[in-house]
Amino acid sequence: MNDAPRTYDVVVIGAGPVGENVAERTKAAGLSTVVVESELVGGECSYWACMPSKALLRPVIARADARRLPGLSQAAAGPLDSAEVLARRDSFTSHWKDDGQVGWLDSVGIDLVRGRGRLDGPRRVVVDTPGGESVVLQARHAVAVCTGTTAALPDLPGLADVEPWTSREATSAKQVPESLVVVGGGVVAVEMATAWQALGSRVTVLVRGRALLERMEPFVGELVADGLREAGADVRFGVSVASVLREGRQVRVGLDDGGELTADEILFATGRRPHTGGIGLDTVGLADGGWLDVDDTCRVTAVEDGWLYAVGDVNHRALLTHQGKYQGRMAGAAIAARAKGEPVDDRPWGAHVATADAAAVPQVVFTDPEVGSVGLSAQEAEQAGHRVRAVDYDLAQVAGASLYGDDYRGRARMVVDLDRNVLLGVTFVGPGVGELLHSATVAVVGEVPVDRLWHAVPSYPTISEVWLRLLETLRG
Numbered sequence: 385m386n387d388a389p390r391t392y393d394v395v396v397i398g399a400g401p402v403g404e405n406v407a408e409r410t411k412a413a414g415l416s417t418v419v420v421e422s423e424l425v426g427g428e429c430s431y432w433a434c435m436p437s438k439a440l441l442r443p444v445i446a447r448a449d450a451r452r453l454p455g456l457s458q459a460a461a462g463p464l465d466s467a468e469v470l471a472r473r474d475s476f477t478s479h480w481k482d483d484g485q486v487g488w489l490d491s492v493g494i495d496l497v498r499g500r501g502r503l504d505g506p507r508r509v510v511v512d513t514p515g516g517e518s519v520v521l522q523a524r525h526a527v528a529v530c531t532g533t534t535a536a537l538p539d540l541p542g543l544a545d546v547e548p549w550t551s552r553e554a555t556s557a558k559q560v561p562e563s564l565v566v567v568g569g570g571v572v573a574v575e576m577a578t579a580w581q582a583l584g585s586r587v588t589v590l591v592r593g594r595a596l597l598e599r600m601e602p603f604v605g606e607l608v609a610d611g612l613r614e615a616g617a618d619v620r621f622g623v624s625v626a627s628v629l630r631e632g633r634q635v636r637v638g639l640d641d642g643g644e645l646t647a648d649e650i651l652f653a654t655g656r657r658p659h660t661g662g663i664g665l666d667t668v669g670l671a672d673g674g675w676l677d678v679d680d681t682c683r684v685t686a687v688e689d690g691w692l693y694a695v696g697d698v699n700h701r702a703l704l705t706h707q708g709k710y711q712g713r714m715a716g717a718a719i720a721a722r723a724k725g726e727p728v729d730d731r732p733w734g735a736h737v738a739t740a741d742a743a744a745v746p747q748v749v750f751t752d753p754e755v756g757s758v759g760l761s762a763q764e765a766e767q768a769g770h771r772v773r774a775v776d777y778d779l780a781q782v783a784g785a786s787l788y789g790d791d792y793r794g795r796a797r798m799v800v801d802l803d804r805n806v807l808l809g810v811t812f813v814g815p816g817v818g819e820l821l822h823s824a825t826v827a828v829v830g831e832v833p834v835d836r837l838w839h840a841v842p843s844y845p846t847i848s849e850v851w852l853r854l855l856e857t858l859r860g
């Protein structure tokens with residue numbers, strides 16, 4: 385053990401997208417900063433989540449769009465070249481090598497210590513390196529825990545022997561299984577079912593509840609389920625896995641309704657758990673393995689003296705890369721302000737708080753049809769005590785949408801706060817809506833009065849004209 389501590393202003397544990405952003409902000413503010421990483425710099429997002437999944441999905445969605453256009457549909461009628469799709473996916477993960485991201489850390493002057501970091505009392509981090517050494521890091525001002533999440537698996541006897549797919553295998557598999565069972569009805573389930581079905585697997589989706597994407601507006605799950613079924617997937621609701629057994633190359637899956645399935649692989653897309661086990665939380669008075677509660681500057685509320693921050697997935701505010709990076713920018717700025725004795729602007733929407741986490745989290749789901757949503761659903765808004773009106777519009781009635789593809793199907797909803805005359809949430813479902821979402825995010829975050837939205841004129845003939853139709857529907 386190398387006991388002599390190396391002292392930095394800021395120590396960041398975990399170099400995923402969020403840890404990188406915290407470090408970038410504190411370093412840019414003139415604070416010496418070190419990041420600790422146990423696997424690959426860039427984190428889950430770069431190698432086993434956002435990037436590989438979207439690289440798999442992009443050709444799937446492009447082909448689906450092409451198939452809706454006479455003159456092009458014939459050319460897009462054939463199967464995807466799965467080898468080419470997987471090869472392009474591999475290039476987007478830099479073949480699971482992090483040299484590029486390490487080069488970026490070097491270029492901005494952030495130090496990297498490879499190994500598993502753990503807290504060892506206030507402001508002190510011990511890193512167990514791959515070479516068996518221990519490196520001690522002492523923070524003058526702050527430690528930021530940015531260790532993310534791992535897949536949560538259900539407690540099924542014999543599950544480990546089956547070697548199930550998690551999001552890691554679903555995004556990095558080198559071959560297309562002939563058949564795949566997907567368990568879960570969340571974002572990972574619907575995106576990965578979309579990808580592997582299009583790449584040639586026979587996909588069965590097992591949803592224990594009654595809908596897909598349950599946290600979104602109810603019509604979202606219905607349209608995504610229709611899309612999956614039309615693509616050939618078998619989507620079943622109200623069914624859970626009761627047993628699993630690997631027999632040769634097949635997995636035998638017993639269902640709680642007495643049914644049985646066999647498939648080459650089974651993917652559990654059943655949520656996430658925090659990557660906080662064994663990272664020394666107990667040495668600073670916190671429970672091992674839990675989510676970390678933070679204030680709006682991402683400072684851990686239960687720790688004295690305010691030196692510990694938890695940023696990104698690990699604080700459970702919004703499990704999304706863009707939202708975690710936003711938290712990273714805010715927390716990094718707050719750490720720097722506090723270190724320099726400067727005022728911290730922690731009023732809502734201030735320079736040092738992640739206010740949007742509660743009011744305006746945007747998310748795009750890359751299925752066919754795509755989904756884009758921001759802010760509160762109508763049900764969430766009502767439960768929060770707002771007096772709201774949900775305004776719906778059939779996207780097929782928008783000229784730009786019908787030009788986008790024949791037999792266009794989609795829907796839009798805006799949730800209007802009737803007392804303040806602003807939008808609390810917006811949801812779009814339909815081909816090509818992902819790039820539309822930021823207009824809604826700006827409207828919600830900016831609390832743009834509905835009367836002023838009338839002056840934001842959408843270009844003709846784009847899908848964005850749905851904004852005008854929603855306003856007309858609201859006015860009656």
Ligand SMILES: Cc1cc2nc3c(=O)[nH]c(=O)nc-3n(C[C@H](O)[C@H](O)[C@H](O)COP(=O)(O)OP(=O)(O)OC[C@H]3O[C@@H](n4cnc5c(N)ncnc54)[C@H](O)[C@@H]3O)c2cc1C
Binds near residue numbers: 397401432501555706
């Ligand atoms: C299949 C899938 C697809 C997704 N797609 C999207 C998407 O399209 N858009 C989107 O916004 N979000 C997406 N997400 C969510 C996104 O991946 C996460 O929100 C994001 O990765 C969180 O970033 P993070 O930095 O908090 O954590 P992570 O990316 O998990 O990074 C944490 C890092 O900490 C390291 N670490 C952990 N423990 C230690 C330790 N003790 N010492 C040192 N290092 C440690 C890990 O090795 C890792 O590198 C997806 C998730 C999945 C599973």
Ligand SMILES: NC(=O)c1ccc[n+]([C@@H]2O[C@H](COP(=O)([O-])OP(=O)(O)OC[C@H]3O[C@@H](n4cnc5c(N)ncnc54)[C@H](O)[C@@H]3O)[C@@H](O)[C@H]2O)c1
Binds near residue numbers: 537573591625653655
């Ligand atoms: N495009 C994107 O933005 C994107 C893509 C993928 C993932 N993500 C993020 O990653 C996070 C994780 O996604 P996820 O889909 O793994 O989690 P999730 O929480 O969104 O969905 C989990 C699903 O599994 C089901 N489930 C949980 N336990 C189960 C069990 N024991 N048996 C059967 N079903 C069970 C739940 O009912 C739910 O349908 C999400 O918060 C999401 O925001 C984002």
